[in-house]
Amino acid sequence: MLAKANHVLLLSLTITFIFTIAFAFEPSPLQDFCIADSTSSALVNGKVCKDxxxxxxxxxxxxxxxxxxxxxxxxxxxxxxxxxxxxxxxxxxxxxxxxxxxxxxxxxxxxxxxxxxxxxxxxxxxxxxxxxxxxxxxxxxxxxxxxxxxxxxxxxxxxxxxxxxxxxxxxxxxxxxxxxxVISIANAVFGSNPPIASDILTNAFQVDKNVVERLQTIF
The missing domain is CATH 2.60.120.10 (Jelly Rolls)
Incomplete structure (x- = not known):
């Protein structure tokens, strides 16, 4: 019985740990602060810390x-x-x-x-x-x-x-x-670079091709 209880506890802790990782969009810092170094060209998920x-x-x-x-x-x-x-x-x-x-x-x-x-x-x-x-x-x-x-x-x-x-x-x-x-919906759809093919947008929005092309010139 004790072994079964320990197994359930371990399973619960494992699930909690997995979900904690899954929902940690930005991990907790490991130091007081990490001032972004705008002069660094290194590519990381965020900004490189300066001294x-x-x-x-x-x-x-x-x-x-x-x-x-x-x-x-x-x-x-x-x-x-x-x-x-x-x-x-x-x-x-x-x-x-x-x-x-x-x-x-x-x-x-x-x-x-x-x-x-x-x-x-x-x-x-x-x-x-x-x-x-x-x-x-x-x-x-x-x-x-x-x-x-x-x-x-x-x-x-x-x-x-x-x-x-x-x-x-x-x-x-x-x-x-x-x-x-920020993803502005109209800008992303009608103002992408290069443009999304007008026939794709015509089909997606069920509008005339001229409408799509006009919107693409605006955005």
């Missing part, structure tokens, strides 16, 4: 999120990122953030973050937000947010935000990666 003795406060500092982003574009929104590119000290720490500014009826168009879950807080204005679940349901989960409200977009799922007010809106979002990445 810790050269660490300074500015390696962990960014200034500028109090400044409104320029929303004078066709979407009427602007994302100001604060990831490892802006703060080298974020390297290996598995977190970053963005400020998002929206003009009246401005849109942060459908996109995904392939390496991060996002948690968004509305600082000013009203936002309609939503994400779409994976195949085969493709169910839209959507809600209207007011100042102070918080909403989560699960990792990898297509999501969006739209300002539904007549004034400017501002949101702050944290992401569970030092470099979450």
């Amino acid at each position: 810790p003795m050269l660490t300074q406060a500015n390696d962990f500092f960014f200034s500028g999120l109090h400044l409104p982003g320029n929303t004078s574009n066709f979407l009427g929104s602007r994302v100001t990122p604060v990831n490892v590119a802006q703060i080298p000290g974020l390297n290996t720490l598995g977190i970053s953030m963005v400020r998002i500014d929206y003009a009246p009826w401005g849109l942060n168009a459908p996109h995904t973050h392939p390496r991060a879950t996002e948690i968004l807080t509305v600082l000013e204005g009203s936002l309609q937000v939503g994400f779409v679940t994976s195949n085969p349901e493709n169910r839209l989960i959507s809600k209207v947010l007011q100042k102070g409200d918080v909403f989560v977009f699960p990792i990898g799922l297509v999501h969006f935000q739209r300002n539904i007010g007549h004034g400017n809106a501002v949101a702050l979002a944290a992401l569970s990666s030092q470099n979450p990445g």
Whole structure:
């Protein structure tokens, strides 16, 4: 009986260990910090660490999120990122953030973050937000947010935000990666380099070839 109990315990621990590895998108650091060395050409999964003795406060500092982003574009929104590119000290720490500014009826168009879950807080204005679940349901989960409200977009799922007010809106979002990445759906599909063959997109979207080619010139 004791041997059987030990076997069950060992099996449980093994399964827990496997799942822990599977869900560890960014491993825990093995030192206090690993300041990204922007001068290194070495290719690693992340950034090479610079000599810790050269660490300074500015390696962990960014200034500028109090400044409104320029929303004078066709979407009427602007994302100001604060990831490892802006703060080298974020390297290996598995977190970053963005400020998002929206003009009246401005849109942060459908996109995904392939390496991060996002948690968004509305600082000013009203936002309609939503994400779409994976195949085969493709169910839209959507809600209207007011100042102070918080909403989560699960990792990898297509999501969006739209300002539904007549004034400017501002949101702050944290992401569970030092470099979450962004795949803008329209840009990826119609603006790839080289372009996806128009007949493929015509068939996929069930639209006329002229529509596809026009969209490809826009993006």
